[in-house]
Amino acid sequence: MNSIFEYFADIFHTVKSLLTGMKVTGRYFFSPGEIVTQQYPENRKTLKMYDRFKGEVIMPHNEHNEHRCTGCGICETACPNGSIEVLQAKIDMPDGKKKRIIDKHIYHLGMCTFCGLCIKSCPSDALAWGQEFEHAVFDRSKLNKTLNQPGSSIIKDIVE
Amino acid sequence: MDKATLKERILGLVPDAEFQENKQFLTFIIPPAKMHDLSLRLKSEVDLQFDYLFCLSGVDMVKFLEVVYHLESTTHKHQLVLKVRTEDRVNGAVDTVCDIWRTAELHEREAYDLMGIRFNNHPDLRRFFLEEGWVGHPLRKDYVDEVNIVEL
Amino acid sequence: MKEVINLPVKNIEEEEYHINMGPQHPSTHGVLRLVVSLQGEIVKSLKPHCGYIHRGIEKMCEKDTYPQIIHLTDRMDYLSAHINNHAVCLLVENALEVEVPERVKYIRTIIDELNRIASHQLWWCSFGMDMGGLTCYFYGLRDREKILDIFEESFGSRLLHSYYTPGGLMMDIHPDFQKNVKAFIKYFRKKIKDYDDLLTGNMIMQLRTKGVGFLSKEDAISYGVTGPSGRASGFSCDVRKHHPYGVYDKVDFKEILGTKGDTFERYMMRMNEMHESMRIIEQLIDNIPAGDYTAKMKAVLKLPAGEYYQRVEASRGELGVYCISDGNKTPYRMKFRSPNFSNLSALDHISRGVKIADLVAIGGSLDYVIPDIDR
């Protein structure tokens, strides 16, 4: 007798638990306001990334096409993957001395793991995170970027 | 059991164990021949009960290969580090402990695969990560692979 | 005279055959290959084959400086990236005997627990999918998104953060961090009821998991099965309790311990841990002390020669970092005792004699992350 009671109790509990589950999905079915899908390419205009979003490493330039990079190469040694190459050039200073400045700051985006050590280690805060995240290209060589813009120069008050 | 008494206890079990200074754990270097016996007793004796092998690492110290066993007792909460050394870099072998601590089976396979330390009586000593027929053991200091290892 | 033909008598009971679950299989959560010996639908034994995504992180560590190692540990168990980072940071701090500011400890603890919740959410939805309930997957990911948004706001990335550095943090938390975390806890306490209604209470799921895939306490200890999977068997292995780090010694939380050791118990462990993690966060979130977000560290970190071992409780079990330093700025040998590696070793033992559908459920309940096994 007891087992028969258990048999029906089983059926009851099973049906009850299944209905509880169906209640959840049923509720979401009838509440389209809960939909969380983002319509990505359409919402490109309104899509705002967070301020600290790590899209890529950039070198901010001011309106006079000046950056803060001295070309010291600390970021190059800090990078664990070798995704930064700093090429230096020598220029003649007015006082006759030769001074090393940055020629090209090459950033291999394809090798970057976004650890942020270059930005953290930079003594003159020349590097920063960019918000751009649509990095897909057809040719891998396009991922090698030169961060300092052509013709740019260093901001005057940066001391090494 | 505190460190001092545990030290006495281990030295009582294996008199020729070599004590090694370490701030964190009590560390002993055990002769390879005695390792299996010692492990059995470490696990079974009531006041020791080292039933949890929480780490097994192979280390290449260039002069010798070393297997490091990190042990803990879940009842007495004391820890112990044992080391076994073998100087033969080609056929160097130590006794397996995977019949005592089952987790050692995969850890020993890993150590064999990457470090080239053989384990006697291991039930299934094959390469674990690398494919059969791979030449060399990558975690060794003298391993060269110009294709896959890129020096920056 | 009649010819007597001797037909080979085959015993069906004995005939086994092998199928491969993985490397490209919907249930393996990564590229793990399990060669399963089957007899009918019953699993006789299985052999794991790993290494499909082995990256040699331990070898790479030998040429990286300590701050550079952090970004490699992210990529081991990518679902508990922060906790992996924490292990290496603690190792370096303890070796150098650096006292990190209280603020850092609080923030790290909160973020570890958030990371644990996020990881368990992903486990929950993939477990549901393994059981055949696809809807679970979307609910789990929907709620995990909220945590990832908090992470992204504070550290800029969603999965691989590299947020901890030896001595502190990369940057201070976002000003909205506390507010958002509190909002999330409020939100998730509501949504976790859906989880219970949809899957936990479901009779089909309970029938499929209760009494299936039993692992005894002795075996759990012997196999080194830690984390929720080990605690389901009654193996008290919570590193947060036994070897406290961060501010775990200051918060009040229970170590969730099970007794039955079956698949359902392993499931319940993680469900309860999510509640417990929320409790921990609630205790800490309003009390983050003011202060610096990093301790003063030298420019080049050199660990004194010697051996160091650091254990933390990652979301899947005990993560150990074993480091041998020869006094240089790079470690001589770095070994990660990854929780999934040990948990995987018990899979063969657990799954003998179960059906192939149960194997998937057991795999889901052990919750292995393959990059952590392969390292």
Added chain:
Amino acid sequence: MNFSIYDFTSFNQWIDKFLNDNLPAFWAIAVEMVIIGVAILLFYALVGLFLVYAERKVCAFMQNRVGPNRVGPYGFFQTIADFIKLMLKELIYIRNADQLLFNLAPFIVIIASFMAIAAIPFAKGLHAIDFDIGVLYVIAVSSLGVVGILLAGWSSNNKYSLIGAMRSGAQIVSYELSVGLSLVTIIILAGTMQFSAIVEGQANGWFIFKGHIPAFIAFIVFLISSTAETNRGPFDLAEAESELTAGFHTEYSGIKFAFFFLAEYMNMFIVASIAATVFLGGWMPFHVGGWAGFNHIMDFIPPFVWYIGKTFFVIWIMMWFKWTFPRLRIDQLLTLEWKYLLPINLVNILIMAFIVLMGWHF
């Protein structure tokens, strides 16, 4: 000619008469056949395409997603795009597969569903064949499709497929019984196996209300077991994607795969229409005793709409099942049938017979 959308009988007779008047007898039948064939084919394709779309939308809404929304308004043409894609995909021939059986399997699953559709009454006068053993016929034919699944799994030369096929074998031997017996419950009440007569019998109330408790239990049992028979929902063990990757159709590609997919949806449509016909009054409108005005409004809705509405309601419930529950294990599948559904069914039949004898039904 005058016919109404409420009764297709006169329309059929008109076509029949028109053809017979203008053509010799043989050609009249031939043209009639072609018309019916094209109509059925179109209907079949439309329902199949719509159901795939509906399934994707329903599961999307249950999962807080939007679902297909790229092709056409609200993604309405998504399945057509999918169909074109599948038509243009390569058919891969598997080494060592049993080519004959491998190619035969999609034929069997599709033909079985076509044969089943023949007996379903869509509206008054709108059914192809009105068997006097309609219920028995539909049960017999719809279970044929599983043979196709069995063949597909067996012939694929793939271990996952084999396990899937064996599981579907277990499903055949179990759930056919429950489907049959739950329909018997209603046949007792209706006293006939002819679909048109069953529907006519529900003019003054659907059987699910007329037979109250036993009819409702029979409806539930029918829903569960027919879900299992169509390899759907929590019973999709033959294609359990987390265990067997895709089960019996792992090796099928392109349009052959599409046919399994189509057949699954059509089988769902068939069992849903049987449920709608037998339990929910087929194309009969919903009436409430005494509410003359309400009943009149209900009568105004064409029978075909009633029929489609009820069918899609049942289909929606089956989709709801699928997107809520985790999958059963094979032994639980058999336990459910033999230890729960079968005894309940047998007792239910007796209760129903007793109620009918005593005249306690409405």
Added chain:
Amino acid sequence: MSAESLILFFIVGAFLVGFAIVFAHFAAPNSSNPQKAEPYECGIPTEGLTWLQFNVGYYLFAIIFLVFDVESVFIFPWAVVMKELGMTAFIEIVIFFFVLGLGLLYAWKKGALKWE
């Protein structure tokens, strides 16, 4: 329409599948290579024979199914005429079901309804 027209449905179904497969055969690209023809087993070559003796765990179920399926054929005609025959039919079917139920109960108790 008469039952003979069932053949029409058969033909339409066969036509649909046949036409689509033939169409796909011409319209779809065809580039065969040995790797493509391999049966799918998670990217690993299948080892051993695929058509193996499979230990079906539901052998006994199949036998019980046969019994019940034959019996249910008797139930259908009874169900149709049940109303007319009245009480006699009911009592007869109760006896019939009793025997059937005993059989099921016997199988249940003997453990035949357990997956091996």
